Amino acid sequence: MNSEEMIQKIQELKQVKEDLLAQIRKTIVGQDEVIDKVLIGLFANGHMLIEGVPGLAKTLLISTIAKALNLTFGRIQFTPDLMPSDITGSDILVTSRDSERREFQYIKGPIFANLILADEINRTPPKTQAALLQAMQEYQVSSGNTTRPLDLPFIVMATQNPIEQEGTYPLPEAQLDRFMLYINIDYPSYEEELTIVQNTTGVPQEEPLPLLSAEKILQYQAAIRTMPVSQHILEYAVKLARSTRPGTPESRPEITKWINWGAGPRASQYLVLAAKARAALNGRLTPAEEDIRSVALPVLTHRVLVSFAAEAEGIKPSDIIKQLLS
Known part of the structure; x- marks a missing residue:
């Protein structure tokens, strides 16, 4: 495109x-x-x-x-009791109408x-x-x-x-x-x-x-992928994701002490993609820092594993993300 x-x-x-x-x-x-x-x-x-x-x-x-x-x-x-084949579909043995020949036919799930x-x-x-x-x-x-x-x-x-x-x-x-x-x-x-x-x-x-x-939606998805992103926004997204990982230069020890495992590289990718989509849905041609901050909570919350100490104090992953954003 x-x-x-x-x-x-x-x-x-x-x-x-x-x-x-x-x-x-x-x-x-x-x-x-x-x-x-x-x-x-x-x-x-x-x-x-x-x-x-x-x-x-x-x-x-x-x-x-x-x-x-x-x-x-x-x-x-x-x-x-749900089985994988109940989701993906399976091959079943059927008899053709014209003859008594039997063959396997795939039934989509x-x-x-x-x-x-x-x-x-x-x-x-x-x-x-x-x-x-x-x-x-x-x-x-x-x-x-x-x-x-x-x-x-x-x-x-x-x-x-x-x-x-x-x-x-x-x-x-x-x-x-x-x-x-x-x-x-x-x-x-x-x-x-x-x-x-x-x-x-x-x-x-x-x-x-x-x-x-479906065709129209694929076109809009392709347009969002094609949107330009400034170097500053890319760096901001990567630094934000890396700040959830204990021991990295971007992390803050007073916050990451509550984290066992932080978000992986997929989080950085999704921060940028979600920010692009948010900007596009608001009619803007490139994402801003505000877009990254807006999508940070839904992108990062389920990727941060809190420590036992954090659980004992009632600290949730969303609380940690909010502190990192502040």
């Missing part, structure tokens, strides 16, 4: 964002910050981990966005969609969680001796419940690192909850209209 096409697409994106928000708000009340983060992840082509207590419309939000973007949508409810909702991902064992790893990183699925490409864009939006941890399987660090953003959904305000109850206990609300297509 040349610079003229990139500029045109970025200029379009601000209006596209407004149109998308108008459609999403037909169904979703409030949660503006959450919706902004989800749109950043979508246009930066990054997977997202969404955490919140039951009943906060996590599933509804994702399915509503899929409708507004006009993407194919696959929902996988993770349970303790729900992962063959543009937008995947992995509901309560921490309720299934690591073996099944790992079935998502190859798809999330390589955009393809292996079954037997055959590797099949996934339709693009391919984005996984996983949800998990922060309460009821009995019988759950925390995500391995390697898989956590593949999520670009960690998004926490909190309770709505009094006014928002009043509107939610009013809207959902009366006449069914209007459905969101499909505005985009």
